[in-house]
Amino acid sequence: MISRSKSSFQKNLGCITVLLLLAPPTQALSLSDTPRDPLKPFVGEWVVDNANPSGTNLVLRQEGTRLIGSSPSGEESLEFKSTGEFGFLEGTLIEEDGKVSATIELSRRENRIIIELAPPQSEYVIMTARKVQGSPSVEASDAIEKANVRVENAKQNLTKALASKDDGALQNATNELQDARLALAKLTESDTKQKVASKQPATDKQEKPSFEIRTEEAAIKQVSSMPDIREWVKDVEAANKKGDQPRSARFEATEEGKRFVVHVFEYVGTDEEGHTATLGWYNVDKATGGVTEEKMF
Incomplete structure (x- = not known):
């Protein structure tokens, strides 16, 4: 086993590329509903809890079928691919002096990830990261998308009702459009509050790692x-x-x-x-x- 000093990965979390096989998993995990896009749960800004006292920010963004991660230094890279199990990726940390086996896992609460570096090239390093800023949750994003579609459909129905000059159809179409707009407004307001809350300073409770130690x-x-x-x-x-x-x-x-x-x-x-x-x-x-x-x- 090669002894390693403080990894610059722990200090910087350099440029990270996550490569996924987009075939659907054979069995979904018991997280929340499995999203249509397997990359979405990993998108956002993450703070590594136990990398160093000040925390390290890792920003993950989606570019087509890839998940790209970056931090200020960009000295290292991680390359992952799907294992066929939703929310779990495995790959390598690439440093100047070699490669280290690594995994990244989505926690059951979907607001944390667990990063692990493993032997034989490295001593075990286990890090957790909490999401502090990013895109809306998958559920909220999908709900807003569906609400927008409902509003557009209601507008089309209202146009048809106006053309038909049917008072009953016109009233129904008007009511449907009002209901659709109200539902969209509520979802948008809730999503905005969630984004604001995610930018608030972390509490001591949030700073603690959130995975079980069983052995x-x-x-x-x-x-x-x-x-x-x-x-x-x-x-x-x-x-x-x-x-x-x-x-x-x-x-x-x-x-x-x-x-x-x-x-x-x-x-x-x-x-x-x-x-x-x-x-x-x-x-x-x-x-x-x-x-x-x-x-x-």
Whole structure:
């Protein structure tokens, strides 16, 4: 496994190209109704929760049958394709020094995505991103589109009724047009409020990751993906190459109720004889994936 320092992907999230196979999935996920366009759920502006303290914006936009992502730097790119499962893509992160396997997944709430970089080319890095600005939701967009069609049809019916000089048909067509315009106005107002709300500053609750940690292995991955821990692992491996005694970074997880406790320590010596030096203990929330350091004193 190649040890990597802080990935510029975590800092910048450079230019990203998402390539999809547009064949419909054989089985839909239990998200909300599956949209007609599989790219729409990924379109918008996303802030990566655990990339760095200030957050990193990733803007995804649709260009034909491709989803293009960009951030200010544009130093790297991601290329994904559909796996045949709605809301889940897999591909590679392309950096100057090589490629890393990666996946991107739409969460069940459809306002978050989960990005994961995986071995053998990289240590596990798991990041979540929340949508803060983008196109209307798929459901609202489709509803507005249908409402516009209804208004246009009502206008055509009214024109025909005027030509027929049938008072009953004219009254019905007039009422239908009024109802269609009222429905469109309500949908447009609701969509406008949603856009305004999406631009509001995120609350502390929104900043927390929103995926479950169910196994000890997943808890260790979550802790080991933290930038400070990755830097520490790099230092230990550098010391191992220079020192007289073997050194290694180790992680042990224990399940305790609603959390996992991960012990992070350095082991110096051989399997037969050696000693440990604890870096810290970290609590991983099962429900959110949030990581907090446990203060021993």
